[in-house]
Amino acid sequence: MKKTLVAGTLGLLLPAIGFAGEYNLTVDRVEIDTGEFVKQGVGYNRKSPGPVLRFKEGEEVSINVTNNLDEMTSIHWHGLILPFEQDGVPGISFPGIKPGETFTYKFPITQSGTYWFHSHSGFQEPEGAFGSIIIEPEGREPFRYDREYVVQLTDKHPHSSDRVMRNLKVTPDYYNRKQQTLGEFFSDASENGFLNTVKARLAWGGMRMMQADVEDLQGFTGMINGKSPKQNWTGLFEPGERIRLRFINSSAMTYFDIRIPGLEMTVVQADGNNVQPVNVDEFRIGVAETYDVIVRPKDEQAYTIFAESMGRSGYARATLAPEEGMEAPVPGLREPARLTMADMGGMPGMEHGDMGSANEMAEMPDMDHSNMKGMDHSTMMMSEGGASDPFYAKGSGLVPTAANGGKFLSYADLKAQKPLYEEREPAREIELRLTGNMERYTWSINGVKYEDADPIRLKYGERVRFKFVNETMMTHPMHLHGMWSILDVGAGQWNPIKHTVSVQPGTTVYMETEVDAPGQWAFHCHLTYHMAAGMFRKVIVEGGPESTQAASSEQPSEVGGDV
Amino acid sequence: MSPAKFAVAAVAMSISLTAFGAGTHGGGHGHSAKSGEPGKASEASRSITVEMYDNYYEPEIIEVKPGETVRFVVQNKGQLVHEFNIGTPDMHEAHQKEMRMMVEHGAIQGGKLNHDMMEMDMGNGQSMNHDDPNSVLLEPGDSQEVIWTFSGKGNIEFACNVPGHYQAGMYGEVNFN
Structure with missing residues (x-):
């Protein structure tokens, strides 16, 4: 009592x-x-x-x-x-x-x-x-909708993760089915000349990377809310309603390019933070990222949510429909993207004299392919159609384009709806080179893997600028725990606030962090097997309000005695 | 509405169309007659204050009588540029293409309007002047009036057609009673 x-x-x-x-x-x-x-x-x-x-x-x-x-x-x-x-x-x-x-x-x-x-x-x-x-x-909220659905993606692989990791360690290209073939070598050779092709191949070999390494884990089934493409998760709607779709990429390794043929999507949130609305036809969701979009299907018909993997080796599929059981056509997979010389622009020790710089490669005059039947255009050393995005290396083979020729979301389009922090100069810059050796499947930061590395020390109250330099051929979704990652898109105080920042091959990306959370935190690449291989750091925040940690445990005794 | 008034409204709308260059947009504004016509301050039966935030209106529903003239005092209380535009959903959709052009050409930049850009000659004597009488486009902190005579029943919304804003739900309903 x-x-x-x-x-x-x-x-x-x-x-x-x-x-x-x-x-x-x-x-x-x-x-x-x-x-x-x-x-x-x-x-x-x-x-x-x-x-x-x-x-x-x-x-x-x-x-x-x-x-x-x-x-x-x-x-x-x-x-x-x-x-x-x-x-x-x-x-x-x-x-x-x-x-x-x-x-x-x-x-x-x-x-x-x-x-x-x-x-x-x-x-x-x-x-x-x-x-x-x-x-x-x-x-x-700064937007309105009539109904909402979580759309949670994953890449389900038939092998257990332990087995995948073992296979990758022994044979890093074990799951890479898109390696270039001898046939492609000869088509490259006929186009670029034998010597250049050999040189290019040697360069790729020298980097211990394979040119088709857009995805190092293929052979998965894309899943949405626990359903495979065949099982077709379906969200119902009434025509004319605004639907909020909360996309979450919970994949181990897979980036997805998402579109809903027939519907424009208005992106209103990225990584949980509101952004100024952007209308897009398609967007790329990195591993661990989230994007909230609003769509407004006006017709009494089904629409396919199509999530194609970045390397085009698989897809996830779901449906929005006025009634259960309705379906819309499922598009085919597009040609796989291939990394270009530009994507290895960040690689140290590259013999640029021999290879031509990344930019030169990108500006190589287009050739007449019309008489080369069966040529795989995606092996070209430039992105097709000259698509560009400031968050990809110039001439990168990875720059995404919308399937319908419309707008593809770029990080550069993301602007905070309402700035969370006052803008101020960072106290210092911390360079984090994203490094790895594909042949041994080791992944690291500044060439040092987690178990051999000292923690990153931050001071409570400071603002730091992180400089990510991707020296590998893979995209790394970098996730800092506990504090926001203010992605530098050049918008000053409107720079968006994220928890996961994708760094494309051959690029340098900056983010700033207000060090406002005491304690120790994880900071890592969110690709499961990269994280496990050592692309991981502990962050220690030194100092901070001393009362914060003690207060919560002392409160009950102060107030209630024996409660 | 008297036929004479209707003619005046039609002329006003067509002038504004030319100035804005909507001729290329498949007659989106051609439906304008449905939403009403510019009114005179002296005829306004009442004044309604509409506050614009990021990205929504307060209020989001207004009630009017057919033929009523209302003086809207539109205030931008947000941090981004917003529009208050009275029209049918089709009109808004057509106008969204024009607004997208304004953003692409830098006439609207987040929280700022670039007036030089808006007045620039886009060819054929068209400009991106946002001067339709059924709408105002405001920078943060600004306030302006729209005096509008509602013609009658119909699917009329007030909306912000800055790219993404309407889609995200920045619109309000006009209910006739």
Whole structure:
């Protein structure tokens, strides 16, 4: 009785903190059926993907996570700003959750938007351990819609992740089916001359990369909300409605190019943060990124959500329709993109004298292909159609173009809807070279892999500028935990705020971070096998308000004595 | 509405069409007659303040009587350029193409209007002057009036046609009663 009274009084004293919500998640072995193969995996509440967690800005959440696996687990709340002990990275935030144990995460929700959660232990995430998070804002949103759907993508591979990693370590091109063939060598030779072709091939070999390395993991089935293309996840609508689609890329390794033939998409949010609306026909979603778009189908017909992998080796497909069972045509895969010499512009030790600079290659006069039947145009050393995007190397073979010839979203189009921070000069610049050796499947930062590296030390209260220099041939989605990544798109105070920043081959990308979260955090490439191979750093934030960590644990004794 | 008034409105709209260069856009504004006509301040029965935020209006629904003349006091309280435009969904769709051109040519830059660019000769005596009487285009902090006589029932919306804004839901309904 007395205790109840005290608890009641406590409740009255704390209304300013907002309401509290309690959530339960179990971590379970699950079976994942793609319609093409059935696979053992890991899920939440007996499913993969796990549930949609709906929070409200200002809420204090407690999430009880029960580990039903026979190994350690963890949950990382991807993109959420929270105390570092709640961030869910074993060895950095906390020890992890033992088999049979229930761990309760507790943190305040201080933001809104679309996010996701996933295991940060071993290969549980690519095995299916992920779910989505929707946070409703306190005030109104700067856009309106009649209904909404989460569209969570993944790349489900028939092999277990351990096996994939072993295969990649032994034979890095094990899953690369798009390697150039001898036939292509001769067609290159007839076009570019034998000597140039040999030189180019030698250069690629010297970089320990293969020219078709757009994707190092092929042979997957693209999934949307747990459904394969055949199983066709369907979202219903009434013609004329505005639909908010919350795209989340939970893939282990795959970037997707997303379009909905017949519908223009208005991008209103990236990585949970509102952006000034941009109308696009297609967009590329990096691993771990999220994009919210609004579409307005006016006709009583089905529309296909088509997500083609960046390397064109696979796709995911879903449908928007007025009724269950309706379908629209599914487009075919486009020709695969091929890396060009420009994409290795960032490679150190390149003999530019022999090869011609990346720019020269890009400006090579186009040749008449009309009499070369069967030529694969994508092997050309330039991007087709001369598409350009400031976030790709000039002449890059990876620059995306919209299937309908319309607008393809660029990072350069992303502008914050409302700046989160005052603009100010960064205190210093930290250079992070993204490095790797494809032949040995090692991935690192500044040439040093995680286990051999010193942590990156930041000072609480400073603003730092990160300079990413991609010296590899692969795109790396870099994810800093705990603090926002302010991507430099040249828009000053309107630069967008993200949690994951893609760095394309041969490019340098800058982002700034307001160091406003004490503690220690993970910072890594979100491609599962790159992260596992060592493209990872621990970040230590030194200093900070001393009261922040002590206050929360002391509060109950101050207020309620024996409660 | 008297036939004479209708003629005046039609002339006003066609002048504005020429000035804005909408002739190339398949007659989007040709439907203008449906939404009403510019009104006189002296005829306004009342005044409605419409506040524009990023990216929505307050209020989002207004009630008018057929034939009523309303004085709209439009205030941009956001940090981005916004439009207040009275028309049918088709008119808005046609106008969105013009607004996209304004953005592509740098006449609208986030929170700023480039007036020099708006007045630039785009060929054939057309410019990107945004001077239709059924609309105002405002920088943050600015305020302007639109006096409008609503013709009658119809699917009329007030909308911001800055690229992406209408699609994201920056529109309001005009209900006739």
